[in-house]
Amino acid sequence: MENERPAAKAAYHHGNLKAALIEAADMILRDHGIEGFSLREAARRAGVSIGAPAHHFGSATGLLTEVALLGYESLGQALNAVPPTEDPAADLQQLALAYVNFALAHPGRFRLMFRPDLVNRDDPRYSLASTAALTGFATAIGRRKGGMAEIFMVWSSIHGMANLILDGKAKYLFNGATPEDFVANLLPDLLSQAWPFGAGHSPQDCV
């Protein structure tokens, strides 16, 4: 911090501005959410002039696209951290937990990743990062019962949970718990008791 800023300010050429701006943008998302982001604030945090980001990213969308790519990468890591066991249904439940946990732990990133107006999806890296993050997830579903339709249904369910909780539409489930407590304590029970895709449920019986 204290040994980078002066160097960055002293040097006309930042040296690593692109990475610094991505980092700064990600920090803004963490601190003030997606609505707190501005290209100028990112430039300010990197200790650089207003117009500097344009050279590296072209536009605000360009910078946010990079952050979204990192977001998908970190989501993929969180999902891949769930070790596959012999019980695909239990795995699926753990994956759901990891997905919701990620959304609550990184709401800014998560929201950005699904905002088509803020991210350039024509960037070929976007579809790569997006699918890469969900492949382990998709195969875990496929081990129970394949098909795009099933993957879509499970994903919808998980994604809907994350969004409803994140948007404050599920407060009646919290019982005064913090988001961390909710994911750690309440959500696992909720998933095993009422989630039709998780352990204790047999999708074959349902179809």
Added chain:
Amino acid sequence: MENERPAAKAAYHHGNLKAALIEAADMILRDHGIEGFSLREAARRAGVSIGAPAHHFGSATGLLTEVALLGYESLGQALNAVPPTEDPAADLQQLALAYVNFALAHPGRFRLMFRPDLVNRDDPRYSLASTAALTGFATAIGRRKGGMAEIFMVWSSIHGMANLILDGKAKYLFNGATPEDFVANLLPDLLSQAWPFGAGHSPQDCV
């Protein structure tokens, strides 16, 4: 149109500005989505000065809150238009269809309704409108298997579908179909085949 605008321009007092601004904002959402909205553009469409809306709504959030209230009202109407039958599971499936259909038919409204940063949820009318829109929906779920947890799971599933489709994350299911075609033709099959809450599935077997 042509007989309202001149009257609105001629008269210093608009006479019905509050309603006109809400209507204008809703039209902006329809035409250009949530990101195309601006308080100034709403004022422009109503043929009124920039500062006029502030008197009626205080802020942009104030105006958007009114639009969100209308949104919940129209969602409630769409869901209540689904007639209850003797088969609660089939009803649930129709409700899911209506929910997703609403989201795709009114993406601007739908997105606004779930944006906590754009809507004033402290307005007591918000929680009223929000819960009122979903009561019929909730009771239909309750007829199958009660409990807040089940309602949350079904809602999550439906809401997740709507969001993933709306955010362009389910294009692989479309097979080149338009959103209208998708809801009319493909989604019903998808729901009856892969949705664990719909007709053809017995939640009792799953639990």
Added chain:
DNA sequence: TTTCCATCTATACAGTGCTCAGATAATCCA
């Protein structure tokens, strides 16, 4: 050393939400 070029600064423009003094007219009251 000198040229070249990527990088960054400075400035300007059009747009935004919000604030506030003042103009306007509808309404209420005598």
Added chain:
DNA sequence: TGGATTATCTGAGCACTGTATAGATGGAAA
């Protein structure tokens, strides 16, 4: 009917935003 009150709306101004462009800077290649 006439006058005062009050809700309504205007217009200008402030601080902020993203983007475009001309020019300054200095590292790197020749």
